[in-house]
Amino acid sequence: MRKSYSYQTPWPGYWFIFPALLTMLALIAYPLVFGMYISGYDTNLINKWKFVGLQYYIQAVTDPDFLHKLGLTFKFAFLVVAGNMVIGTLLGVLLNMDIRFRLLFRAVLILPWLFPEVVVALLWKWMYNPLYGLINYILQSMHLTQDAIPWLDNPGFAMWGVVIACIWKGYPLVMILILAGLQSISKDLYEAAEIDGGNQWQLFKNITLPGLMPVLLVTLILETVWWFKHFTIVWLLTAGGPIDATSVISIDIYKIAFENFRFGRAAATAVIVFIICFLISYLYRRFLADDDK
Structure with missing residues (x-):
């Protein structure tokens, strides 16, 4: 005869979520806490652990070079996010219309997102090449420029x-x-x-824009956080050069840690970037709270 229980313990549910919780602790929580920990030490991560407290944070926020690179990072993130929002929104509106070959256009236009960032960086590095790059060839063929433009070697064009x-x-x-x-x-x-x-303008103003506002806010914040801490494409294209023209904060963190071996200072800078991204996320939650009200 099967026994029946009037009360069931919640432990089976906890056991189901335990693998996911353990994975998050190992891959997210532990690196984050460890990074905050080593930011208070002058260390080589092996046998040198000299406690310096908040010294590296103070050095970072009072260093003009750090503030310059932080401003450069905001500029980079703003330009990329603005371009993504404008182009992505226009293409999203066009693909929502009843046009021919709409499914084909959707499949083709999503391809750049499917490519690995390494592939994207190498592809554009080839196109920017001043000797045999596609972009300079097109510009010269259309008589828009006479000489090849060194896109990634000129501080004025690199960014x-x-x-x-x-x-x-x-x-x-x-x-x-x-x-x-x-x-x-x-x-x-x-x-x-x-x-x-x-009319069409009234439809867009009173129906489309309010309906898209939650999506626009979420997209804007996620895009800003993502590109603010971006590393791969910038590093593979310019490595922060020329003359630090594209040395965003993620490049600076990498060089401090793996070229200068100042892991504590690099960790402190990374924590500052985390705080900035957290503040952006906080603004995102504030926007949602106001919207719900």
């Missing part, structure tokens, strides 16, 4: 070259999110507004 490559990599994510947001808006709202005599 723009990196930004364009990152926008090409990043716009598909915005496009997909905007497209999903547009498709979640009920068509009945548009039909009712058209019956009431609303």
